[in-house]
Each structure stands twice: as C-alpha cells, then as structure tokens.
Amino acid sequence: MGLFSLFFSKPHSAELTVTSGNGFHLRPVAKFVATAKQYQSDIQASFQGKNADAKGVNTLLSLSLEQGDTFTVRAKGKDAEEALKALSSLFHTLMQDDVEISVVEKEEMTYESKTISGEIIASGIAIGPATRYRETQSNRASTLSFEEAFEKSEAELTTLYSDNKEKSNADIYLAQKELLSSLKAEVTDLASLEKSIANASSQLMGTKLEAKIVDYKDILQRIKAHLGITSEMHFPEHPFILMADDLLPSQIETLSHTSVQAVILKETSLNSHTAILLRGAGLPSLIADYTPIEEDSRIILDAHAGLIVLEASEKELESARKRERADKEAQQSAFEKRFEAAETKTGKRIKVLANVTDPDSARTAKEEGAEGIGLLRTEFLFKKEQPSYEKQVAAYQAIFALFDEVTVRTLDVGGDKALPYITLIQEDNPFLGIRGVRLFNTHPEIIAEQLHAIFSAAQHSAVKIMFPMVSSVEEFMEAKAFAQNVAKEYEIDISNIHFGIMIEVPSVLFLLEDFNKVVDFYSIGTNDLTQYLFAIERTHATLKTNDLSPAVFDALALIVSKAEKPVSICGELAANTEAIPKLLEIGLETLSVSAKRIAETKKTIREQ
Numbered sequence: 001m002g003l004f005s006l007f008f009s010k011p012h013s014a015e016l017t018v019t020s021g022n023g024f025h026l027r028p029v030a031k032f033v034a035t036a037k038q039y040q041s042d043i044q045a046s047f048q049g050k051n052a053d054a055k056g057v058n059t060l061l062s063l064s065l066e067q068g069d070t071f072t073v074r075a076k077g078k079d080a081e082e083a084l085k086a087l088s089s090l091f092h093t094l095m096q097d098d099v100e101i102s103v104v105e106k107e108e109m110t111y112e113s114k115t116i117s118g119e120i121i122a123s124g125i126a127i128g129p130a131t132r133y134r135e136t137q138s139n140r141a142s143t144l145s146f147e148e149a150f151e152k153s154e155a156e157l158t159t160l161y162s163d164n165k166e167k168s169n170a171d172i173y174l175a176q177k178e179l180l181s182s183l184k185a186e187v188t189d190l191a192s193l194e195k196s197i198a199n200a201s202s203q204l205m206g207t208k209l210e211a212k213i214v215d216y217k218d219i220l221q222r223i224k225a226h227l228g229i230t231s232e233m234h235f236p237e238h239p240f241i242l243m244a245d246d247l248l249p250s251q252i253e254t255l256s257h258t259s260v261q262a263v264i265l266k267e268t269s270l271n272s273h274t275a276i277l278l279r280g281a282g283l284p285s286l287i288a289d290y291t292p293i294e295e296d297s298r299i300i301l302d303a304h305a306g307l308i309v310l311e312a313s314e315k316e317l318e319s320a321r322k323r324e325r326a327d328k329e330a331q332q333s334a335f336e337k338r339f340e341a342a343e344t345k346t347g348k349r350i351k352v353l354a355n356v357t358d359p360d361s362a363r364t365a366k367e368e369g370a371e372g373i374g375l376l377r378t379e380f381l382f383k384k385e386q387p388s389y390e391k392q393v394a395a396y397q398a399i400f401a402l403f404d405e406v407t408v409r410t411l412d413v414g415g416d417k418a419l420p421y422i423t424l425i426q427e428d429n430p431f432l433g434i435r436g437v438r439l440f441n442t443h444p445e446i447i448a449e450q451l452h453a454i455f456s457a458a459q460h461s462a463v464k465i466m467f468p469m470v471s472s473v474e475e476f477m478e479a480k481a482f483a484q485n486v487a488k489e490y491e492i493d494i495s496n497i498h499f500g501i502m503i504e505v506p507s508v509l510f511l512l513e514d515f516n517k518v519v520d521f522y523s524i525g526t527n528d529l530t531q532y533l534f535a536i537e538r539t540h541a542t543l544k545t546n547d548l549s550p551a552v553f554d555a556l557a558l559i560v561s562k563a564e565k566p567v568s569i570c571g572e573l574a575a576n577t578e579a580i581p582k583l584l585e586i587g588l589e590t591l592s593v594s595a596k597r598i599a600e601t602k603k604t605i606r607e608q
C-alpha cells in the first residue's frame, strides 16, 4: 500500500512514482496497458534514458520499475491529454490497491527426525503421502487454425477476466491476456510461438521477472489445447501432498478440487501467479527441493516452520495432527467471522465499512464482510467518458441495493484526481485550488446531474451524501442548498438523505462547534488531512508525511471530542493495524477501509 507521485511536468507528460513494494509488476502493468490501448495517441514511458511503448506489457515491464522509481509517461496525439489524465489516475489506484506480498515469518520448531527446509508460500500444516506430479499428453485433430486458436485464447482470457472481476485474482487473467497480445506481431504458428516463449523465458531466468515464465507456459498450454494438444493431470483419490517442479496458474483451480492437502514446489517464487493462487486457495505450500522425498512416503509439511519432516515419529505425527486441527478451526472461525460484528475484548462494538468505487467493488466488499459503504468514491465510477444520467442511476441503484448504509461522496476532482471530461483551469497549486466541493461553483451542471441521479436511485434507501474538501461552514451550506434545489427542481423527496462532510482540511477542526449545528455526520479523510497538516503533498515523490505522528492522532482526538454528530474515518489510516488501537482509544467507532482489509481490520479490533 502506498502513495504514488504525479505531477505534470510538461504538457502531455506526467511523472509517476512507483510506491508499492512489489514494484510495477505484471498485473498492474497489464491494467495500465489495457487502459493505454483505449487511446489513439502514441504513449511512451521512459526511465533512466530507456524508452518503452506503454501499450505493450513486455515493453513496459522491460523498464524494470521498482519501488521509489519515478518514470515519465508521454502522450502524443489528439486524445493525449485525456489519456494522461486517465493513466495517472489509474496508476494512483493501482499503487494504492497493490497488496504487498510479505515474507511469512517462520515459527520456531524443532523436530528429531530428518527435515528439509523451504520458503513458505502459504502457511498451514498437513500430513500425508508425498505424490509426484504426473501428466499425460494427448493429441487430437483440431479444426482450428493457429490464428483462430490464438484469438480464441485471447477471447477466453478476456472473458475469464470480466467474469471474475469481483474476485481478487481476476487480474491474473488480464495479465496473461496482455502477455499473449504482446506476442501477436511476432508469431505465425505454434513453432514460432514456442520459440518466442522459450526465448523470452530464457531471458527472464535469474531476473526479478522470472515469475512471469509460468504465465508464458500457461498461455502456451491454452493455445495448444485449442489446437488439440492437451495435457491431463493425474492425482490420487486419497488425500496427498503434491510435489511438483512448478504448476501453471490455471492448474491451481483444478488442483483445489482434488484431495490435495498441501503442495511443495521446487521452482516457483513467492510472487508468482501460481503462488498467489495457492495462497488464495488456502493450501499450505512451500518452495523446497523435494528430491530426497520418496514417492508415497508419509511426510509432515509444516508450513508454519517452513519444514518438511521425513520419517516422522509417532510423537511428532500426533503433535502435527493437533496443530492441523487447531489451524483448521482457526481458519474456519476467521472465515466465518468476517461477516460477524467486530467487538473489542472489552465488548465495544466497532462498525467496519468499506471504501468502494463502483458496483463491482461494492459486491466484493459485501463478500469480504463489509457492514456498509463508508465512502463511495464516485469520481472512479465513470473514468473514461461522461456518463448519461440513466447510467449513473443504474450504478447507484446497484450499489444501494447491496447495503442498508451507503455514504456517497460527490465528485472529488482536482489535486490528485482527474477526469478526462472535467477540465480545470491550470493552477500553480492545484491541491490548494479548485477541487472537491469547489466544483459546485465551477461545474454546476455535472454536479447537479450527479445529485439528481443519486436522489433518484436513493428513493427507497437511507443514503448519506458527503461533500469533499469542505473548509468552511458557508461552503457546506451552499453545497447543501444546491442539492436541495436540485431535489426541488425534479420534485424528489429527500427527507431520507443525510448530509455530511469529509474532514480533510485543518480549518474544519477549529469550526466544529458551528459545523455541529448544520451537518448530519462527519467522515475523516486522513489521506488529505495529513497532507494539509504537514504541508507535504500526498503524491510527492520524495517527501513523506508521518501518518503515525502524534500530530495526526491529536487532530483526530480533537475532532472526536468536539463533534456532536457521528464521526467515522475513511482514510488509509483506518486500516493501519498499528494505528487501529489508537483510533479506538481516541473513541472512533466506525472505520471504513478498502474491501481487502476488512477481515484483517475486524481481527485487529477483536484483539484490542
């Protein structure tokens, strides 16, 4: 998780800084490329004197962008400006959403029997017979030409991506699709594809992009299957621990429907798509050299300690069985508990809501255990072109139907957030200029249409509307009056709607007594509040605020002590496991976090 840096240095060029510890890797790159391709302009990325076409995954990946690297994106063409705005905004989201893969700490454990040590992909424990991976190839005649098989594979991956968008692993399909498309120009038949992939793979060996090789193999297998060359995996009926050199990402789904208990892979890496999917499937797994393990011998795979125990004693087996049972119970309870309310040890109930951007992410939030939506960032709802009123209503209705509690933020454009169809005047300090609620004055038609759509969709729901970047009571009053006029014009009863503000501008802290008289609720946006407290732009390439500074917590404590209306927090700080104990101590009772952080946030609350 992190921030990224963007500032327009020249017309039609932007500087972006990679902030994720994973670097700018295949999945976010694929999304970036897919968006770049939607524009006609020529789009180039450059880093340390090296140029790359931003519409190809391989070219972009060849820049090897790591955390902290700042690269330049340049667009030339009719839609260059819009392309840059969309790409910059997307990059910001990609960096924020990229969950960093952390190395699992090994637990201390000693065994008397012989052990093999390995790296932990997914923790857990399993006991069973070790089984080597086996597959058989079959050939049947196919009516498809190579070109057709290629296109069918591309289409299949596109469908897999769009059908699974709500699942966290869907991006892997998009990544493979973009990888496949990038080969199109250079291959004409299966032999040239195999050669191309073999070349690319040998170049990747030993580099930090080595994990991509398995995706190449996967796309090759997909095309081969369409040409009649299929490989079938063979697994025992009884529970087993699988040993394989590597597995293809597409094989994990099949594997998880067998009696497999755990997996040992020799050649994968912790951030390969295979490893990501193994984690997702909850299969205890290790990277280890399994050569000394005899086929069918009973082993303990201790993926807490990162050990494989050969010829374990009865005592060791008994203790492993106990830990396996305890694990299953803990897993079961964590899984079941994501839908349960979060209560601290002292019995204090804390509400956990989600920050979402559209109906898809709202559905994901529901599956992840959100109790409502604490922040709907509407500027991400329609990123490419201005939506019709009808489209907006449909999107809001879809989201309102999912939860009883939804807080919609009116368009928050300006500063770090851009929309291609909203033109703002060029300013020296856009973070201190026209942004958030100030758009009510500069773009009244767009805001009026948005409010109209929200009101129409909310006719049967108790929806909360909040205005971003409010800095004075007058600003709030004007925005609320504007909204009321829209309702009046369209004769919509909005007595069910609550109006509140984001607390992002420090002036609000000193005006709370007056705000208490007019607002229905507050939501603290620590991302912006912190940047304004420290006078450090949240997207700055080198300067960083200290989000855990007493200045931040004192500001929050002041808000909670002065506010006489419900207060929630929706900035990134709400999901920070180090900050949560302090937030609860201050008295915050509603946290709004991104969908992927809900279970962990609830777990942290329960530990307080």
Ligand code: PEP
Residues within 6 Å of the ligand: 375, 377, 412, 504, 524, 525, 526, 527, 528, 529, 570, 571, 572
């Ligand atoms: C914030 O500023 O903390 C916030 C939640 O809003 P955004 O990150 O969308 O500006």
Ligand code: MG
Residues within 6 Å of the ligand: 468, 504, 525, 527, 528
């Ligand atoms: Mg904000």
